[in-house]
Amino acid sequence: MTIRLGDVAPDFSADTTDGPITFHEWLGDSWGILFSHPKDFTPVCTTELGAFAARKAEFDRRNTKIIGVSVDDVASHQQWKGDIAETQGTALNFPIIGDEERKVAALYDMIHPNANDTLTVRSVFIIGPDKKVKLTLTYPASTGRNIDEIIRVLDSLQLVAGYSVATPANWRDGDDVIIANSISDDEAQTKFPKGFRKLKDYLRLTPQPNK
Ligand code: BEZ
Numbered sequence: 001m002t003i004r005l006g007d008v009a010p011d012f013s014a015d016t017t018d019g020p021i022t023f024h025e026w027l028g029d030s031w032g033i034l035f036s037h038p039k040d041f042t043p044v045c046t047t048e049l050g051a052f053a054a055r056k057a058e059f060d061r062r063n064t065k066i067i068g069v070s071v072d073d074v075a076s077h078q079q080w081k082g083d084i085a086e087t088q089g090t091a092l093n094f095p096i097i098g099d100e101e102r103k104v105a106a107l108y109d110m111i112h113p114n115a116n117d118t119l120t121v122r123s124v125f126i127i128g129p130d131k132k133v134k135l136t137l138t139y140p141a142s143t144g145r146n147i148d149e150i151i152r153v154l155d156s157l158q159l160v161a162g163y164s165v166a167t168p169a170n171w172r173d174g175d176d177v178i179i180a181n182s183i184s185d186d187e188a189q190t191k192f193p194k195g196f197r198k199l200k201d202y203l204r205l206t207p208q209p210n211k
Contacts, residue, residue: 001106001108001109003109003125004136005135005136007132007133008133009034009125009131009132009133010107010108011023012103012104012107014069014098014104015074015097016067016095017078017092021097024131026065026067027065027131029129030063031064031065031127031158032067032125032127033064033065033124033127033150034104034108034124035067035069035122035123035124035125036068036070036105036120036121036122036123037069038116039070039071039119040070040076040077041076044142044144045070046080046084046087046088047144049088049092050089050090051088052066053084053088053090053094054088054090054147055147055151056093058151059154062155062158064154067094067095068094068095068096069097069099069104069110069120070096071099071100071102071105072098072099073098075098077096077098099120105120108123108125109123116141119141121138121141122138122141123137123138123139124145126150128161135157137150156171162210163191164179164183165179165206165209166178166180173208174208176206176207177205177206177208178204179192179205181202185198191209192206194207195207
């Protein structure tokens with residue numbers, strides 16, 4: 001099943017390294033990040049799982065739960081955890097789904113047969129508290145993901161959920177933001193009391209409103 005932005009993230013029940021879950025219930029009112037890795041006991045995946053674990057406190061601060069998935073079973077994940085802690089210096093601190101029947105992989109279209117017909121690609125889904133998909137990313141097996149970028153886009157998504165703004169290229173938390181074109185200049189003066197710079201009618205920048 002292809003997942004598009006704005007779709008409700010498919011719900012499922014699964015066994016994980018922290019016990020059985022039903023996904024939507026597990027998410028509760030939080031934001032969520034569901035990400036797949038191709039295979040346990042492989043090098044790039046080991047670094048990625050360690051990298052997500054090392055940044056867990058930053059996801060917590062953003063009211064965001066993270067959960068991994070691959071087509072290995074929970075027993076395999078449990079064994080692999082020791083290697084992650086040993087080599088990456090951070091113990092795994094979030095659940096990984098055992099998806100040996102590929103139920104989650106099928107729901108989220110994580111197996112791309114022309115890349116590999118048995119292993120999940122490196123997918124990322126950011127899901128809002130309304131359970132709708134806000135971002136999808138797909139990386140090949142050979143490229144480990146950048147956790148800074150995932151946190152950067154999460155910051156952007158959480159900001160635009162509360163204000164009539166968008167974030168420019170290479171934006172980072174604290175940088176100026178773009179005022180939505182649905183807001184008139186008069187409205188902008190009220191909504192953005194720190195003022196704004198008008199480079200073009202369609203390009204107005206203002207200091208990040210929640211800072
Ligand atoms: C890796 O994590 O290094 C990896 C996993 C599956 C296929 C190729 C590489």
